[in-house]
Amino acid sequence: MSASVYERAIAVWGETAQLDMILEEIGELVVAIQQRKRGRITNDGVCEEIADVGIMLEQAAIMFGETSVEAYRRDKLARLEAKVSAAEDRLAAGMRP
Numbered sequence: 001m002s003a004s005v006y007e008r009a010i011a012v013w014g015e016t017a018q019l020d021m022i023l024e025e026i027g028e029l030v031v032a033i034q035q036r037k038r039g040r041i042t043n044d045g046v047c048e049e050i051a052d053v054g055i056m057l058e059q060a061a062i063m064f065g066e067t068s069v070e071a072y073r074r075d076k077l078a079r080l081e082a083k084v085s086a087a088e089d090r091l092a093a094g095m096r097p
């Protein structure tokens with residue numbers, strides 16, 4: 001099986017550099033969200049930074065353990081589903097979510 005582009009990026013630049021890139025891209029996303037809230041950039045500018053962070057997080061999952069990340073993702077999504085359902089029920093009953 002051939003290495004994914006994520007695995008190749010880690011091999012070429014190393015884990016330390018890619019971890020630095022994760023932090024840099026997250027910082028860019030934080031700035032983009034703040035700028036969007038102030039109307040200084042469009043949604044597209046935020047979308048670009050979301051894509052950047054997503055690409056870096058895929059590499060982080062490879063570095064730290066994809067199986068574990070996926071297990072946490074499944075558990076946390078199930079918990080979110082339960083919380084959203086409970087909040088929807090409260091809203092339907094005229095209560096605060």
Ligand SMILES: [Mg+2]
Nearest residue numbers: 025028049052
């Ligand atoms: Mg970026």
